[in-house]
Amino acid sequence: MKARIIYIAAATFLFTACDSKLDIEPTDQLTDVTVWQTPANANLFLNDIYNSLNPGPQSTVFTNVPSEISNDPLDNFSDNSISGPLAGIPSYVNFAPGAYGPSTPVFTPHWKNMYANIRKCNVFIENVGKSDFDDNTKKGMLAQARFLRAYYYKSLMDLYGGVPLITIPLNRTEQGDDIFYARNTYEECVAFIQKECEEAAADLPLKIAAKDAGRASKGAAWALEGEQLLYAGKWKDAAAVNGKIMNAGAGYDLYPDYGQLFLPANENNQEVIFDVQYAANVKGEIKEKYWNPVKVSDGGGWGAVNPTQDLVDDYEFLDGKTEAEGSAQFDPQHPYENRDKRFAASIIYDGAAWKSGIIYTRLGVANNPNELDEAGAGGKGRTGYFLKKMVDPAIVPGVSSGANAIIWRYAEVLLNYAEAQNEDAGPDATVYDAMNKVRARAGLPALPANLTQAQMRARIRRERRVELAFEGKRLFDLWRWKIAGEVFSKPLRAMKITGTGDHLTYQKINAGGGKITFDASKNYLMPIPQTVIAQNPKIVQNPNY
Numbered sequence: 001m002k003a004r005i006i007y008i009a010a011a012t013f014l015f016t017a018c019d020s021k022l023d024i025e026p027t028d029q030l031t032d033v034t035v036w037q038t039p040a041n042a043n044l045f046l047n048d049i050y051n052s053l054n055p056g057p058q059s060t061v062f063t064n065v066p067s068e069i070s071n072d073p074l075d076n077f078s079d080n081s082i083s084g085p086l087a088g089i090p091s092y093v094n095f096a097p098g099a100y101g102p103s104t105p106v107f108t109p110h111w112k113n114m115y116a117n118i119r120k121c122n123v124f125i126e127n128v129g130k131s132d133f134d135d136n137t138k139k140g141m142l143a144q145a146r147f148l149r150a151y152y153y154k155s156l157m158d159l160y161g162g163v164p165l166i167t168i169p170l171n172r173t174e175q176g177d178d179i180f181y182a183r184n185t186y187e188e189c190v191a192f193i194q195k196e197c198e199e200a201a202a203d204l205p206l207k208i209a210a211k212d213a214g215r216a217s218k219g220a221a222w223a224l225e226g227e228q229l230l231y232a233g234k235w236k237d238a239a240a241v242n243g244k245i246m247n248a249g250a251g252y253d254l255y256p257d258y259g260q261l262f263l264p265a266n267e268n269n270q271e272v273i274f275d276v277q278y279a280a281n282v283k284g285e286i287k288e289k290y291w292n293p294v295k296v297s298d299g300g301g302w303g304a305v306n307p308t309q310d311l312v313d314d315y316e317f318l319d320g321k322t323e324a325e326g327s328a329q330f331d332p333q334h335p336y337e338n339r340d341k342r343f344a345a346s347i348i349y350d351g352a353a354w355k356s357g358i359i360y361t362r363l364g365v366a367n368n369p370n371e372l373d374e375a376g377a378g379g380k381g382r383t384g385y386f387l388k389k390m391v392d393p394a395i396v397p398g399v400s401s402g403a404n405a406i407i408w409r410y411a412e413v414l415l416n417y418a419e420a421q422n423e424d425a426g427p428d429a430t431v432y433d434a435m436n437k438v439r440a441r442a443g444l445p446a447l448p449a450n451l452t453q454a455q456m457r458a459r460i461r462r463e464r465r466v467e468l469a470f471e472g473k474r475l476f477d478l479w480r481w482k483i484a485g486e487v488f489s490k491p492l493r494a495m496k497i498t499g500t501g502d503h504l505t506y507q508k509i510n511a512g513g514g515k516i517t518f519d520a521s522k523n524y525l526m527p528i529p530q531t532v533i534a535q536n537p538k539i540v541q542n543p544n545y
Helices: 039-051 090-095 110-129 135-160 172-179 186-202 218-231 235-246 287-291 341-346 410-425 429-441 453-467 474-480 484-488 530-535
Strands: 081-083 272-276 305-307 352-354 357-359 405-409 493-500 503-510
Touching (some): 039 135, 186 218, 218 235, 341 453, 405 410, 410 429, 410 453, 429 453
16 A cells, blocks of 8 residues: 555545636546546545544644554553653543543544544445446445444444444535434444444455555454454454454464564564555654654654553563462563563563663663653653564654554454453363464463463453553453453552662662542543534433543
8 A cells, every 4th residue: 555555635525616607627636526437536535545544543732643653652541551751641641640521532633533534434435336336346445445434433432432323424504403413322333343344344355465455355354343342242253253364264374573573674464454554754653753762872762652560560481470470480680581572572671772772771870861760750761661562673763664553463363362252152272272372472381271261361361461562452451341440540560770780679669650540430431522512412421521
């Protein structure tokens, strides 16, 4: 898609009126008439819908890109990380203290943006549906649009629960107050996603040609459906759909190197099922500026994502146990050695080699802006850790890497299947197989035999956390498991390191500003913005906001 899709803004579809008797057809723009005359023209409209894909909701004007490539990704709204030493960050200023509501929503433009995208899909589906295009061409185009519409709906449902399901273009001039829809129930929305994805998958290709990278496939439709069913707790259906991806023969497999999986040089590899395509200096992003430590060998980052000690403690040692479980490979003088391979691939810790230097977060190193700021004030890191996963060491901070944002990959499908199958039928051999495949790449041993369903559930949840860390999944996992209240009741933790040379002392402390206020009576959903409520009298706010 980076090479071949030409993006066009919605504004180029002109609706013009002219007093002259001579109406001249523009030769450099597509009009509302010409755009639907040929499949090639209509595909330009479809490209614009792809161009609106969001890897995560957009928050405020300050973080004016989707969260998963911004300076405040969704993991900052969880126990995985804390926002770095910056002012005005929504996860720190609004979410953590519970200082948000209908008039101060965290994800201010998200509702408006998603419904604008949904309207584009509805316009496309209506016009292509009544066109005289070749049937096979039409089916493929409509299937892509229905998949994209389902994606945008799920993005709303993840935050707000049930939302109005609108499947036709709305026009206030023609329809008057009929444009105002009430919210559908969450269950109705889940059923809609399930139906749309199944029917779209029927007309989507099993494999995508290299020239069409970024377009929807059967696997993408099933991955969307399978994740939605998992989030809804429809275990049997979720296991079946994720199982279809595993058995489809589409060539999906784990990429051998976890750390290299997310870098631009390896994008569109065999693990990627669906991603948002970016291209440096065309449709780029500068997360290397946002996420790098405050000082690195070739410049400076914002240090905007500080992994917590809570997350670090969930990375097992190579004997398959954590420190809390009594791992024989845990050395209190060298706590970062002998870990799950994903740890060093995901997190920059004290003494870690990065770019052309060593990053120190310990106290006492002169002129070191990367050291822990125990008070959690501005200027330095809050936890003693920085983010490494998805950060390209070859990119100078501030330069666009053009790295794609992966939405679904095969490892997540394996974990989705394992969880759904365990909840539906218990820890059978297929659950073990899926889990152990993911663990093997991380250098970990197979899970112990004869785990109970509850024990397997705990192992699956830990595996999801470390495998999918910083991919925008953790917050929704905490919500759907209904454990956010318990998790957020405890302060998030940091690592304080003092001493010199080989005589270091490692002390786990409360992270500065690392306490999240959570009201279980309402905070499992976000508030619908008050502007939406004011515009549509049929919209009912989420409970207790």
